[in-house]
Amino acid sequence: MEIKVSTQNGRVPITILHVDGDLDSATTDSFEKKAADIIKGGARYILVDLTHSPYVSSRGLRAIHHIFKELNAIHPDATLSEKDIRKGIFADTYKSPYLKVTNLSNESKAVFKTTGFDLYIESFDDIKKAIASF
Numbered sequence: 001m002e003i004k005v006s007t008q009n010g011r012v013p014i015t016i017l018h019v020d021g022d023l024d025s026a027t028t029d030s031f032e033k034k035a036a037d038i039i040k041g042g043a044r045y046i047l048v049d050l051t052h053s054p055y056v057s058s059r060g061l062r063a064i065h066h067i068f069k070e071l072n073a074i075h076p077d078a079t080l081s082e083k084d085i086r087k088g089i090f091a092d093t094y095k096s097p098y099l100k101v102t103n104l105s106n107e108s109k110a111v112f113k114t115t116g117f118d119l120y121i122e123s124f125d126d127i128k129k130a131i132a133s134f
Contacts, residue, residue, distance in 0.1 A: 001027035001053075003034045008047075010131050015043035020052040023060030031060070035067045039074065044098065045134050046071065049127060051103040061117060064101065068121060071098035089120040096121050102130040 001021030008014045015038050023031060035046070046067060050056065056064075072085065075098060080088070088094025102124045104112055112118055124130035 001030065003031060005034070005038060008131050010134050012045050012134050014045045014047050014131055014134050016047045016049055016127075016131075018049045018051070022055040022057070023050070023053050023063065024055060024057035025059040028057075028059045028063040032063050032066060035063075036070070039067075039070055044071065044075065046099050047127075047130050047134075048099070048101045049103060050101060050105070050108065051127075053108075054105045056104070056108040056111065058111075058115075061111070061115060064099075064117070064121065068096055068099050071096070085120075089116075092119060094120055097134070100124065100130050100133060102127050 001019065001023070004018040004020070006016045006018065008016060017035065017038070019031065021027060038046070048064060048067075080094075085094055100122045101112075104123055109123065112123060122133060124133065
């Protein structure tokens with residue numbers, strides 16, 4: 001797996017992680033390290049581009065969730081507590097303003113929805129629409 005990082009300026013600066021290869025138990029450690037490095041380097045809005053990642057395992061989904069937790073923890077202007085966020089997720093009124101994914105494969109998209117990730121992380125089929133959503 002290879003991860004390329006780029007930045008797009010929209011309403012906010014967006015760091016894009018372009019994943020090339022499966023996101024599974026063999027590759028998630030390097031994915032999480034790359035995400036941690038860019039967050040430490042100042043990234044506050046992240047888009048995970050899975051155009052070239054045909055398979056995302058449950059371990060890959062946990063890594064995406066970990067990024068969600070990290071970004072929520074570092075935003076000092078966040079006005080919602082973790083309890084409020086959980087309530088919003090279950091009420092389908094909360095979507096992460098800091099993390100989004102784009103171009104999930106059909107199989108990964110089905111798993112993303114079945115496991116409830118779509119309740120709090122927006123998924124897009126078009127990278128330009130994903131960037132505009134920040």
